[in-house]
Amino acid sequence: MNVLVCISQVPDTTTKITVSPDGKSMNPQGVKFILNPYDEFAIEEGLRIREKFGGTVTTLTVGGESAKEILRTALAMGSDTAAIIKDEERQDSYIVASSIADVARSISPDVILFGRQSIDFDSFAVPSMVAELLGWPNISMVSSLTIEDHSVTAERDIEGGKETIEATLPCVIAAQKGLNDPRYPKLPDIMKAKSKTISEHPKSSAVRRVNVLDMKLPDTKRLNKIFGESDQELDEVVRLLHEEAKII
Amino acid sequence: MNILVYLETSPNGLKRSSSEALTAARALAGGSHITGIMFNGTPAAFNAAGEYGLQRCLNINDKIIEQFSNGLAAIAISDAAHAIGAKIVILSATATGKDIAPRIAVRLQAGLLADCVELIPSGDSVEAVRPIYAGKALIRVKPETAVVVATLRPNVFTARKTERTTVAVEAFSFASDKDVRTSVVVSTSQNMGTIDVAEADVIVSGGRGLKGPENFHLIEELARSLGAAVGASRAVVDAGWRPHREQVGQTGKTVAPSMYVACGISGAVQHLAGMSTSKVIVAINKDKEAPIFKVADYGIVGDVFEVLPKLTSKISAVTGRH
Numbered sequence: 120m121n122v123l124v125c126i127s128q129v130p131d132t133t134t135k136i137t138v139s140p141d142g143k144s145m146n147p148q149g150v151k152f153i154l155n156p157y158d159e160f161a162i163e164e165g166l167r168i169r170e171k172f173g174g175t176v177t178t179l180t181v182g183g184e185s186a187k188e189i190l191r192t193a194l195a196m197g198s199d200t201a202a203i204i205k206d207e208e209r210q211d212s213y214i215v216a217s218s219i220a221d222v223a224r225s226i227s228p229d230v231i232l233f234g235r236q237s238i239d240f241d242s243f244a245v246p247s248m249v250a251e252l253l254g255w256p257n258i259s260m261v262s263s264l265t266i267e268d269h270s271v272t273a274e275r276d277i278e279g280g281k282e283t284i285e286a287t288l289p290c291v292i293a294a295q296k297g298l299n300d301p302r303y304p305k306l307p308d309i310m311k312a313k314s315k316t317i318s319e320h321p322k323s324s325a326v327r328r329v330n331v332l333d334m335k336l337p338d339t340k341r342l343n344k345i346f347g348e349s350d351q352e353l354d355e356v357v358r359l360l361h362e363e364a365k366i367i
Numbered sequence: 368m369n370i371l372v373y374l375e376t377s378p379n380g381l382k383r384s385s386s387e388a389l390t391a392a393r394a395l396a397g398g399s400h401i402t403g404i405m406f407n408g409t410p411a412a413f414n415a416a417g418e419y420g421l422q423r424c425l426n427i428n429d430k431i432i433e434q435f436s437n438g439l440a441a442i443a444i445s446d447a448a449h450a451i452g453a454k455i456v457i458l459s460a461t462a463t464g465k466d467i468a469p470r471i472a473v474r475l476q477a478g479l480l481a482d483c484v485e486l487i488p489s490g491d492s493v494e495a496v497r498p499i500y501a502g503k504a505l506i507r508v509k510p511e512t513a514v515v516v517a518t519l520r521p522n523v524f525t526a527r528k529t530e531r532t533t534v535a536v537e538a539f540s541f542a543s544d545k546d547v548r549t550s551v552v553v554s555t556s557q558n559m560g561t562i563d564v565a566e567a568d569v570i571v572s573g574g575r576g577l578k579g580p581e582n583f584h585l586i587e588e589l590a591r592s593l594g595a596a597v598g599a600s601r602a603v604v605d606a607g608w609r610p611h612r613e614q615v616g617q618t619g620k621t622v623a624p625s626m627y628v629a630c631g632i633s634g635a636v637q638h639l640a641g642m643s644t645s646k647v648i649v650a651i652n653k654d655k656e657a658p659i660f661k662v663a664d665y666g667i668v669g670d671v672f673e674v675l676p677k678l679t680s681k682i683s684a685v686t687g688r689h
């Protein structure tokens with residue numbers, strides 16, 4: 120069974136975001152970039168599928184030269200090969216999805232795994248788009264996955280509960296936290312991963328469908344009224360919630 | 368400018384997020400330009416949609432859609448968009464909406480404006496504001512396509528009723544290729560008796576300050592007095608005190624309720640990312656330097672074990688909920 124795992128490089132979750140001089144993107148200066156946290160579950164699941172059924176795991180990212188770092192992490196965890204589609208901007212989910220679909224057509228995997236969302240643009244868009252472009256089924260927010268013969272059974276999180284979904288292979292899966300416990304790469308494997316080759320694929324010629332006009336930091340003005348724990352002060356909080364915020 | 372709105376039904380009618388989507392559509396175009404689409408719509412759902420000004424609704428009552436399939440739903444909605452000449456297709460950014468909107472966008476060769484918190488009319492189209500980097504920044508985006516698909520973040524757009532209209536329901540059948548390969552929902556399980564944080568109007572969340580799972584009854588009692596859902600910080604979910612479905616924050620759910628009450632939560636960046644767009648934030652923490660107070664409208668510096676029981680009884684006295 121051949122697996123394609125698609126991962127992305129994102130700013131560390133604790134990053135303080137500032138706006139670039141262009142007014143429409145994040146200023147990357149001083150920002151630490153990491154492997155998208157949900158993608159760790161996707162890589163781990165890919166490795167487990169290979170361990171059970173044989174085959175290969177290819178890890179793919181779309182991004183700039185520095186994104187090769189996260190491919191090295193995937194290689195150290197056990198991915199057989201790694202590939203990059205060079206696209207520094209990576210802002211248009213349709214172009215990203217088209218580029219990934221092109222690679223998928225050329226290597227014909229049985230399963231394509233993603234993290235449930237990339238925590239930079241948070242669009243939840245690329246996995247479903249890739250599935251639609253390929254004419255495949257997809258299951259998103261997957262917290263449990265069983266593959267048997269050519270059928271897939273998965274549990275996905277929905278509001279207030281879970282859905283059990285069935286599909287056939289080939290299939291696109293987007294991994295949610297809880298799917299597995301990602302392994303830590305071992306030091307010798309980290310060293311070996313440094314010298315492995317990373318192949319390069321061209322960016323899709325698809326045309327941009329959405330443009331960013333500007334980027335702003337949110338207006339986080341809060342009332343910041345601070346109280347103590349005395350009865351009188353709690354009475355005042357309840358009064359304000361009732362009369363000022365009109366929430367109770 | 369014709370708009371198609373995908374409406375999600377609930378056992379008693381329409382999901383609130385769908386009422387919000389109808390209200391948002393009304394702000395863009397006159398009622399006669401708005402068409403709804405439902406799967407297996409019920410009289411209760413059509414009535415509810417009428418309260419939000421819907422005049423025309425397509426209903427798909429197809430055997431094939433009985434077991435909900437995201438791939439087929441996308442085909443059906445795309446076909447309906449073609450049939451009514453929709454320039455804008457609006458869905459809620461719910462589990463279903465987020466799953467199928469990208470497929471619809473591909474089918475309609477449309478730009479996807481995902482998880483919008485504001486829609487801005489722009490000539491014959493629409494621009495949107497959407498949060499990125501977990502709400503740490505907002506971008507204004509403009510589609511470059513003739514047709515646009517937008518998903519709206521639940522709880523952000525206010526649902527406003529209007530003069531009730533009678534909804535003309537039309538059966539709609541879509542030309543699905545019956546061999547299309549897709550996934551189907553074989554069963555659904557609901558967590559009985561609890562409100563999901565992603566859908567709740569008010570959330571009371573507990574963190575490590577509660578000291579143990581046995582003390583969460585304090586959170587549940589305050590939640591009951593407010594008619595709120597119970598949420599949790601990552602620390603207490605990772606410790607196994609509370610289920611993952613309650614987790615608010617970067618690796619949990621992003622929420623935007625009318626009021627968020629954080630109890631014994633220090634306010635790590637990852638937690639703030641999931642709740643900072645809440646309309647009113649209340650924080651209770653004994654450490655007055657805790658970062659949660661920086662984003663709070665009303666902060667109570669005190670011991671949660673002292674404050675929660677008192678606050679619960681004072682709020683119960685106002686709301687009448689116990």
